[in-house]
Amino acid sequence: AQTVTQSQPEMSVQEAETVTLSCTYDTSESDYYLFWYKQPPSRQMILVIRQEAYKQQNATENRFSVNFQKAAKSFSLKISDSQLGDAAMYFCAYLMNRDDKIIFGKGTRLHILP
Amino acid sequence: EAQVTQNPRYLITVTGKKLTVTCSQNMNHEYMSWYRQDPGLGLRQIYYSMNVEVTDKGDVPEGYKVSRKEKRNFPLILESPSPNQTSLYFCASSSARGRVYGYTFGSGTRLTVV
Numbered sequence: 001a002q003t004v005t006q007s008q009p010e011m012s013v014q015e016a017e018t019v020t021l022s023c024t025y026d027t028s029e030s031d032y033y034l035f036w037y038k039q040p041p042s043r044q045m046i047l048v049i050r051q052e053a054y055k056q057q058n059a060t061e062n063r064f065s066v067n068f069q070k071a072a073k074s075f076s077l078k079i080s081d082s083q084l085g086d087a088a089m090y091f092c093a094y095l096m097n098r099d100d101k102i103i104f105g106k107g108t109r110l111h112i113l114p
Numbered sequence: 115e116a117q118v119t120q121n122p123r124y125l126i127t128v129t130g131k132k133l134t135v136t137c138s139q140n141m142n143h144e145y146m147s148w149y150r151q152d153p154g155l156g157l158r159q160i161y162y163s164m165n166v167e168v169t170d171k172g173d174v175p176e177g178y179k180v181s182r183k184e185k186r187n188f189p190l191i192l193e194s195p196s197p198n199q200t201s202l203y204f205c206a207s208s209s210a211r212g213r214v215y216g217y218t219f220g221s222g223t224r225l226t227v228v
Contacts (some may be wrong), residue, residue: 095214
């Protein structure tokens with residue numbers, strides 16, 4: 001069965017610094033997608049970034065980028081120039097292309113220190 | 115505005131009193147799903163639906179029912195709620211092709227069963 005592991009339940013980073021959130025997953029599939037979702041205190045789930053497994057190039061969205069290591073089954077999220085509004089719970093998620101269910105990790109709560 | 119609408123946002127109820135949490139989307143999405151979010155457990159899928167009149171169990175379906183009589187609506191029914199169903203619930207949707215771009219989530223329903 002596919003699993004998604006986020007090994008850091010909580011992290012803190014100084015404002016304007018860079019932080020990396022870890023995510024590993026277990027799968028025997030080769031065709032899948034990976035996502036990072038952000039859940040701020042408003043509890044709305046917001047898609048931050050996504051990565052297709054067949055693409056070697058790491059996805060970037062403004063200050064957010066990923067380090068996708070397919071062989072290692074690792075999908076970390078890097079947040080550059082951290083801002084107070086980045087404080088949230090972050091969930092890593094996996095979707096097999098031939099399936100319909102996104103599997104979520106348990107989340108990492110990120111604190112931004114002013 | 116394209117959105118998934120959940121109601122109510124907050125609900126406190128007593129053990130055994132049947133309740134329904136509504137979910138509606140205005141994007142003509144085929145796929146809809148219910149998740150519950152609990153501290154330290156991330157999001158776990160309860161039920162999902164690929165289209166009208168097609169529903170299937172997720173990882174934690176016990177104690178819940180769903181129906182999909184119309185494409186836009188996917189209510190979650192708790193016939194006899196128990197305190198262990200106290201949780202934060204999310205409805206999500208995507209198009210059949212668009213699921214690889216991530217789900218659109220509702221704003222969540224905080225349910226407390228006393």
